[in-house]
Amino acid sequence: MLGLLIDRDLKLLRFMGQWQFMQVAQCARYLGCSEQVARRRLRALKQLGLVTVVVPFADMKQVYWVTTEGIKLVRGVVPANSPKLGPKLSQFEHDRILVDIAVDFAVANQDYDIYGEIEMRRVDAEAVAQNESTRFAIKRWQAARQVNVFPDMSAVKNGRRFVIEYEHTQKDRARLQSLMSAYANSSEVAAIKYYASPAAFPQLSRVYEHLLPNLPHVGGKPKVQIEQYEEGSE
The missing domain is CATH 3.40.1350 (Trna Endonuclease; Chain: A, domain 1)
Known part of the structure; x- marks a missing residue:
């Protein structure tokens, strides 16, 4: 599987695994690429079973999160009592905006x-x-x-x-x-x-x-x- 991945994929998986979910535009900003490129890499990760995707609301964009296999790939093991990733509708806006803040900070402070x-x-x-x-x-x-x-x-x-x-x-x-x-x-x-x-x-x-x-x-x-x-x- 690793032979099918590029460094950018692993970088994104590690970052995504820290949040409940991410959207395509957030992934693109984090990687410093176009949304088209980010969507293509996310599609490849989904095909490998490393991320999953849903549209949480009828008028919302797709959201992605790391699967158990993805966590195992980047962490080596799946932690015991690990939380279930994916959008929680009751805190969707909090989690979405938090990732915006995190991405902005990460891009501006790459030595952290x-x-x-x-x-x-x-x-x-x-x-x-x-x-x-x-x-x-x-x-x-x-x-x-x-x-x-x-x-x-x-x-x-x-x-x-x-x-x-x-x-x-x-x-x-x-x-x-x-x-x-x-x-x-x-x-x-x-x-x-x-x-x-x-x-x-x-x-x-x-x-x-x-x-x-x-x-x-x-x-x-x-x-x-x-x-x-x-x-x-x-």
Whole structure:
């Protein structure tokens, strides 16, 4: 099978395996090619059983995700308790826009290693199985106990970890405040960027302003930054 693949295919499979799904235009931007070329490579990957495709809504474009065979090819094994990939209709817009943000970051910062939540959970699960320290889980308080949380995305360079979160809808204020504080106070995270849709940004701003006086600083700026995200603005 490897003889039928090119480096670009493997690069795309590794990246796709970190997200619930990707669309053709996103794949093309990530690879730096035309949508026609991206569609042709995705068609080849589908024929090999490495990706699958659906049209989730009648008026939507196709979405692709990596199959179990594709994950096995790029990871060597299929992780135990690995999540089911593919579009989840209840969070479709969040996941779609998150990939847009991830692709834009990856293209602009090619010297960073990009991790989606799926990949972060896999890496940490392997560490736990080998009695090693986890790399990505952040502890936060919930109902008087500490729980592990994972961001939407991490970017790592020279051992420094940059975290990105995307808020598509309003979260419970107390939960959002707890999460933001956990990231800000984590010694394992160098900086955090929150993006939010126009609908979610007002609440995010209120929580941020409340925490701002006590936020640690990095390079003269608050360790946590926020920005309203509108499609086409990046």
